[in-house]
Amino acid sequence: MKISPSFLLPILLFHGLNLVAFGAGDDQQFVFSGFSLTNLTLDGTATVTPNGLLELTNGTSQLKGHAFFPAPVSFRRSINGTVQSFSVSFVFAIHTTYPNLSCHGIAFVIAPSNNLSTALAAQYMGLTNIDNNGNASNHMFAAEIDTMQNIEFQDIDNNHVGVDINGLHSLESHSAGYYDKDGIFYGMNLISGHVMQAWVDYDGDVAQINVTITPIEMPKPVRPLVSTTYNLSDVLMEPSFVGFSSATGPINSRHYILGWSFGINKPAPAIDIAKLPKLPRLGPKSQSKAMEILLPLATATFILSVGAAVVFLVRRRRRYAELREDWENEFGPHRFSYKDLLHATDGFSDKHFLGAGGFGRVYKGILPKSKLEVAVKKVSHESRQGMKEFVAEVASIGRIRHRNLVQLLGYCRRKGELLLVYDYMSNGSLDRFLHFQGNKPTLDWAHRFQIIKGVASGLLYLHEKWDKVVIHRDIKASNVLLDNEMNARLGDFGLARLYDHGTNLHTTHMVGTMGYLAPELIHTGKASTLTDAFAFGTFLLEVICGQRPIKEDEHGSQISLVDWVLEHWHNGSLLDTVDPRLHGDYNVEEACLVLKLGLLCSHPCSNARPSMQQVNDYLEQDTTLPELASTLLNFNELALMRNRGFDPYIMPYHPSLVVSFGTISDISGGR
Numbered sequence: 001m002k003i004s005p006s007f008l009l010p011i012l013l014f015h016g017l018n019l020v021a022f023g024a025g026d027d028q029q030f031v032f033s034g035f036s037l038t039n040l041t042l043d044g045t046a047t048v049t050p051n052g053l054l055e056l057t058n059g060t061s062q063l064k065g066h067a068f069f070p071a072p073v074s075f076r077r078s079i080n081g082t083v084q085s086f087s088v089s090f091v092f093a094i095h096t097t098y099p100n101l102s103c104h105g106i107a108f109v110i111a112p113s114n115n116l117s118t119a120l121a122a123q124y125m126g127l128t129n130i131d132n133n134g135n136a137s138n139h140m141f142a143a144e145i146d147t148m149q150n151i152e153f154q155d156i157d158n159n160h161v162g163v164d165i166n167g168l169h170s171l172e173s174h175s176a177g178y179y180d181k182d183g184i185f186y187g188m189n190l191i192s193g194h195v196m197q198a199w200v201d202y203d204g205d206v207a208q209i210n211v212t213i214t215p216i217e218m219p220k221p222v223r224p225l226v227s228t229t230y231n232l233s234d235v236l237m238e239p240s241f242v243g244f245s246s247a248t249g250p251i252n253s254r255h256y257i258l259g260w261s262f263g264i265n266k267p268a269p270a271i272d273i274a275k276l277p278k279l280p281r282l283g284p285k286s287q288s289k290a291m292e293i294l295l296p297l298a299t300a301t302f303i304l305s306v307g308a309a310v311v312f313l314v315r316r317r318r319r320y321a322e323l324r325e326d327w328e329n330e331f332g333p334h335r336f337s338y339k340d341l342l343h344a345t346d347g348f349s350d351k352h353f354l355g356a357g358g359f360g361r362v363y364k365g366i367l368p369k370s371k372l373e374v375a376v377k378k379v380s381h382e383s384r385q386g387m388k389e390f391v392a393e394v395a396s397i398g399r400i401r402h403r404n405l406v407q408l409l410g411y412c413r414r415k416g417e418l419l420l421v422y423d424y425m426s427n428g429s430l431d432r433f434l435h436f437q438g439n440k441p442t443l444d445w446a447h448r449f450q451i452i453k454g455v456a457s458g459l460l461y462l463h464e465k466w467d468k469v470v471i472h473r474d475i476k477a478s479n480v481l482l483d484n485e486m487n488a489r490l491g492d493f494g495l496a497r498l499y500d501h502g503t504n505l506h507t508t509h510m511v512g513t514m515g516y517l518a519p520e521l522i523h524t525g526k527a528s529t530l531t532d533a534f535a536f537g538t539f540l541l542e543v544i545c546g547q548r549p550i551k552e553d554e555h556g557s558q559i560s561l562v563d564w565v566l567e568h569w570h571n572g573s574l575l576d577t578v579d580p581r582l583h584g585d586y587n588v589e590e591a592c593l594v595l596k597l598g599l600l601c602s603h604p605c606s607n608a609r610p611s612m613q614q615v616n617d618y619l620e621q622d623t624t625l626p627e628l629a630s631t632l633l634n635f636n637e638l639a640l641m642r643n644r645g646f647d648p649y650i651m652p653y654h655p656s657l658v659v660s661f662g663t664i665s666d667i668s669g670g671r
């Protein structure tokens with residue numbers, strides 16, 4: 001009978017990870033890296049421990065144990081053929097109760113039956129008995145790892161490896177150890193408790209038997225420890241069982257097999273050392289086995305799981321932690337849970353990052369319940385000062401609804417951090433359309449004019465139409481967002497207030513963006529609807545000219561966009577400033593209107609600027625724009641003055657800046 005693949009398949013599945021492969025027909029092989037879930041045929045004291053260790057003897061004296069591969073193995077190609085080459089490898093360890101005493105040993109055995117019930121323990125190692133030891137009718141081959149010197153079997157010492165045929169009188173044996181590649185012998189102590197590996201190789205062509213042992217994790221030495229010749233064709237029955245036998249004598253020991261592999265006509269497959277089960281700790285074995293193994297295991301498991309639970313809860317708590325105080329209850333509907341925002345943005349992952357504004361990073365998110373697309377702005381805020389007022393303001397801002405304002409949906413507060421949730425604007429910010437780098441088509445005139453009217457209408461609402469006056473403080477192209485229909489929506493309004501609360505004038509960081517800052521704002525730091533109008537004027541020019549508010553002139557020096565347009569107006573070439581990317585495809589009347597309105601709004605004297613109501617009227621052409629000449633006379637002089645070196649605009653351009661008041665005070669003197 002041979003191991004047919006159909007027989008082996010269930011075993012293969014059952015063995016799962018431990019079993020690498022079975023060859024078919026003549027090239028049978030298997031490997032067990034640990035014995036969990038294996039179906040070995042066990043008897044006597046042999047057991048497989050829960051962690052997959054094959055324990056042949058269990059520390060009780062005068063007992064034997066066997067473990068056989070469940071199926072018989074064919075060693076010949078045909079019933080009258082010769083025994084083919086085979087190769088065995090196994091990993092073993094011997095644990096002793098007393099430091100330097102052991103009984104008896106382990107043997108790899110090939111026998112006609114897996115029923116060795118008549119064999120004796122102790123020096124017979126569970127292989128034979130007084131009557132049949134050495135009898136050719138045993139048809140038995142064994143490689144013994146013997147830790148006792150038995151005079152009756154002419155053992156050479158109490159620490160040897162031998163080749164046995166039909167009995168325990170070894171055909172050939174050698175003291176335990178290995179030869180290195182230079183042929184130098186290193187002794188090994190079999191009862192050291194260390195894990196060791198053994199190989200048994202038979203060459204059927206020359207009937208040579210080699211046995212080799214090494215400490216674990218050393219490669220197989222080239223030179224075997226024991227090498228002898230014996231024609232196993234004259235010994236083995238067909239088929240035979242392969243397995244291990246072990247026995248204790250008057251002194252008890254534990255004999256372990258950790259891994260095992262076997263191959264016919266090919267080397268034994270490598271045992272996966274990393275997967276091998278752990279040996280029990282060496283030491284006094286006074287406690288019961290259950291206590292010895294289960295108690296530490298249970299304790300460790302308990303501590304680990306409690307620890308893991310605590311870590312999980314703490315991390316979860318920290319991860320989702322928010323700040324919430326009683327006074328916030330009135331803003332309840334505007335409050336988002338941090339957990340929802342975290343899930344909405346995949347933990348604020350880079351994939352969801354939309355951009356960084358003056359106040360913080362913005363992420364796109366999809367709210368878990370409503371599936372609503374939102375933009376979440378993370379604003380860092382160290383001080384708790386003014387937080388209450390600010391949140392109140394956020395809540396009130398949340399009530400502002402206008403088709404040209406980005407809707408604030410709510411907020412969430414964490415330590416040092418405020419999260420603001422807005423409607424998501426699918427087309428992003430306007431500055432990307434105005435100042436794009438690539439070959440994207442630019443915004444056409446109709447869109448630009450529509451956007452300008454939209455922003456003007458939104459700003460009018462903030463300044464004049466809502467319950468309170470809301471000053472935007474940071475009007476610029478990057479704060480104008482475009483919805484899916486390319487409608488302009490002004491974002492970020494009211495946020496600048498965050499930096500005002502609880503700070504005194506001298507340490508205030510002025511909020512705003514260079515090029516959009518009205519002169520009096522730089523001077524006094526006091527924002528008003530008129531400073532918003534100034535920024536709006538610059539914004540108008542930016543949209544029409546397609547230029548940033550601080551541009552480089554033909555000589556490479558920085559010049560404000562307002563001055564540049566003003567210069568063209570003086571020279572009567574105002575329309576030369578219109579964005580060349582429009583290729584002349586624009587409404588001349590509207591372009592003139594917007595450019596002049598931009599100059600008027602950017603007037604250095606705040607009282608010369610129109611209100612947002614007037615701006616809207618001009619844009620709707622309900623009212624005609626006053627002639628610039630009269631109002632700009634004064635303006636012109638100021639411009640000249642600036643050109644003589646008193647220029648607040650000619651400063652390094654920063655997207656969001658911190659201005660110190662000292663540098664600018666000269667100008668106020670000059671004015």
Ligand SMILES: *[C@@H]1O[C@H](CO)[C@@H](O)[C@H](O)[C@H]1NC(C)=O
Binds near residue numbers: 044060063289
């Ligand atoms: C060892 O096995 C034998 C037989 O299976 C059993 O009687 C004995 O109690 C076991 N000893 C230990 C220490 O488990």
Ligand SMILES: *[C@@H]1O[C@H](CO)[C@@H](O)[C@H](O)[C@H]1NC(C)=O
Binds near residue numbers: 010011014039070071
């Ligand atoms: C284990 O092997 C025995 C005999 O070889 C067989 O009867 C039994 O069904 C096998 N069990 C499993 C789970 O494979």
Ligand SMILES: *[C@@H]1O[C@H](CO)[C@@H](O)[C@H](O)[C@H]1NC(C)=O
Binds near residue numbers: 079080
């Ligand atoms: C093979 O062995 C059987 C008995 O096991 C014997 O009857 C037969 O003659 C043998 N055949 C050869 C070719 O030796």
Ligand SMILES: *[C@@H]1O[C@H](CO)[C@@H](O)[C@H](O)[C@H]1NC(C)=O
Binds near residue numbers: 099100101
């Ligand atoms: C075993 O070792 C102990 C010391 O550890 C020693 O006293 C004793 O004689 C040794 N016994 C044998 C049999 O070597």
Ligand SMILES: *[C@@H]1O[C@H](CO)[C@@H](O)[C@H](O)[C@H]1NC(C)=O
Binds near residue numbers: 115116117118
């Ligand atoms: C093993 O063989 C003995 C007789 O030699 C027999 O009594 C016993 O039932 C057998 N055990 C098994 C498991 O077959």
Ligand SMILES: *[C@@H]1O[C@H](CO)[C@@H](O)[C@H](O)[C@H]1NC(C)=O
Binds near residue numbers: 131135136137
């Ligand atoms: C060997 O065993 C066989 C059968 O078990 C028996 O007939 C024979 O007498 C034994 N030979 C010796 C020398 O004991």
Ligand SMILES: *[C@@H]1O[C@H](CO)[C@@H](O)[C@H](O)[C@H]1NC(C)=O
Binds near residue numbers: 208210222
């Ligand atoms: C046994 O070892 C010798 C070297 O001593 C080597 O030449 C031979 O191939 C080995 N045989 C087997 C079956 O490993």
Ligand SMILES: *[C@@H]1O[C@H](CO)[C@@H](O)[C@H](O)[C@H]1NC(C)=O
Binds near residue numbers: 204206231233234
């Ligand atoms: C082993 O013995 C068989 C007969 O039993 C014989 O055919 C074969 O040639 C022998 N092998 C060697 C290597 O001597």
